[in-house]
Amino acid sequence: MNAHFSRRTIFLILWYIFPMLVIGAEREISSAPPPQWWKGNLHTHTFWSDGNDFPEMVAQWYLDQGYNFLALSDHNILSQGQKWVSLEKADRSSSGDAYPKYLQRFGGHWVEIRGSREEGNLEIRLKPFSEYRALVEQRNRFIMIQGEEITDGADNGMSIHMNATHLGDLIPPPGGKTVKEVIANSLRLVQEQSHRLGRPILFHVNHLNYKWGVTAEDLVGIIDNRFFEVWNGVDDDEDPGDAEHPSTDEIWDIANTLRMATFGAPPLYGLATDDTHDYHGHSETAKPGRGWVMVRARHLTPESLIKAFHRGDFYASTGVMLKNIDFDEERLAIEIEPVEGETYTTRFVGSRRGVNVEGVSRRDGEGNIIRTTLDYTSSEGPQIGEVFSEVTGNLPTYRMEGDELYVRAIITSDAEPAVPSKEFPFKRAWTQPVGWARWIESESRN
Numbered sequence: 001m002n003a004h005f006s007r008r009t010i011f012l013i014l015w016y017i018f019p020m021l022v023i024g025a026e027r028e029i030s031s032a033p034p035p036q037w038w039k040g041n042l043h044t045h046t047f048w049s050d051g052n053d054f055p056e057m058v059a060q061w062y063l064d065q066g067y068n069f070l071a072l073s074d075h076n077i078l079s080q081g082q083k084w085v086s087l088e089k090a091d092r093s094s095s096g097d098a099y100p101k102y103l104q105r106f107g108g109h110w111v112e113i114r115g116s117r118e119e120g121n122l123e124i125r126l127k128p129f130s131e132y133r134a135l136v137e138q139r140n141r142f143i144m145i146q147g148e149e150i151t152d153g154a155d156n157g158m159s160i161h162m163n164a165t166h167l168g169d170l171i172p173p174p175g176g177k178t179v180k181e182v183i184a185n186s187l188r189l190v191q192e193q194s195h196r197l198g199r200p201i202l203f204h205v206n207h208l209n210y211k212w213g214v215t216a217e218d219l220v221g222i223i224d225n226r227f228f229e230v231w232n233g234v235d236d237d238e239d240p241g242d243a244e245h246p247s248t249d250e251i252w253d254i255a256n257t258l259r260m261a262t263f264g265a266p267p268l269y270g271l272a273t274d275d276t277h278d279y280h281g282h283s284e285t286a287k288p289g290r291g292w293v294m295v296r297a298r299h300l301t302p303e304s305l306i307k308a309f310h311r312g313d314f315y316a317s318t319g320v321m322l323k324n325i326d327f328d329e330e331r332l333a334i335e336i337e338p339v340e341g342e343t344y345t346t347r348f349v350g351s352r353r354g355v356n357v358e359g360v361s362r363r364d365g366e367g368n369i370i371r372t373t374l375d376y377t378s379s380e381g382p383q384i385g386e387v388f389s390e391v392t393g394n395l396p397t398y399r400m401e402g403d404e405l406y407v408r409a410i411i412t413s414d415a416e417p418a419v420p421s422k423e424f425p426f427k428r429a430w431t432q433p434v435g436w437a438r439w440i441e442s443e444s445r446n
């Protein structure tokens with residue numbers, strides 16, 4: 001009887017009193033929060049453009065999966081003002097799933113409709129940012145950040161998509177003659193708005209290999225652009241490249257090396273994102289949960305996160321989680337958060353000083369020039385994106401030899417991601433380039 005009573009007491013404490021203590025502690029805003037890793041996705045779609053779910057449902061999915069921040073980034077639109085989606089469109093794009101699930105989850109008091117099902121003109125209101133954020137946000141647990149996918153094309157027919165995160169006003173696609181011009185024009189609009197509104201806006205270039213739109217050379221000369229997607233969860237966006245086009249990982253190394261060697265400019269930082277379009281499991285192409293970033297910051301606020309992005313204090317992941325990344329000019333030391341039964345292989349890659357930066361055009365089987373990143377492998381000597389070392393284990397470390405322009409790490413597990421994609425079979429993480437600051441400083445002094 002006694003034993004039963006004490007078990008019951010312990011149960012009550014764990015179930016009711018402990019959570020109350022935790023919630024009580026959360027009411028206090030700390031004056032000195034320690035830096036911690038926050039999980040987020042900056043690229044996803046909803047009914048505001050071509051995603052197939054309501055914004056609150058999308059936010060709820062990410063909140064349930066333990067994400068801490070989320071930007072809904074629809075094509076050339078912000079979730080502001082009045083917008084209604086027809087039941088017909090909602091049904092068509094989600095095989096009839098989206099509306100009933102939305103109604104069941106948030107209830108008839110929240111869901112707003114007009115027209116009638118009988119007359120075939122039923123429409124459902126899409127809630128704007130200010131409304132859905134108030135519904136789902138929780139301090140120190142989950143925030144929403146306003147996003148837009150600036151969806152543009154160059155006069156030569158190439159498509160270029162770029163995300164602006166934490167913007168205040170819509171940025172219409174500016175266009176341009178070349179891919180480079182479109183990126184530069186868009187970035188300029190982002191910078192102008194950031195200055196005008198007095199708020200940081202994160203700019204990044206999306207899925208470089210989608211329709212083979214963006215090359216390494218396009219990214220080299222736009223020095224103020226610091227971010228791009230090394231991994232985008234959509235299956236048909238060609239992140240791994242093919243026989244005629246380099247992978248996004250190879251493009252990263254080429255762009256970094258050319259930026260540093262040619263302009264004395266800092267390297268690019270790489271993000272992973274979902275770019276979700278389908279939330280109901282009807283299509284394998286663009287599912288949620290495939291790619292995210294882990295950002296180390298003290299506060300879960302857009303400003304604090306964006307500062308950390310600019311410090312390079314984040315990594316991209318499709319499943320491998322890291323406890324710590326530590327760089328002190330002598331060595332890059334990584335501590336993996338191990339999952340039992342998994343083995344981790346880390347490749348430390350980068351380029352050395354004196355590397356060949358003269359590229360030649362790639363050609364197809366008939367000798368025609370392919371519009372893609374140039375080939376830099378033809379000459380002797382140190383190569384771009386050299387694998388400096390490859391190690392297995394949970395504590396991979398790389399000791400600098402002295403002539404590296406930069407080094408970064410790609411950590412691969414032997415286990416499948418929780419949400420597999422057809423483009424790569426294993427979980428990975430990418431850390432940001434380090435060891436470059438001394439060269440940039442010395443280049444600019446000369």
Ligand SMILES: [Zn+2]
Pocket residue numbers: 149161206207
């Ligand atoms: Zn896109």
Ligand SMILES: [Zn+2]
Pocket residue numbers: 043044045149275
């Ligand atoms: Zn997208």
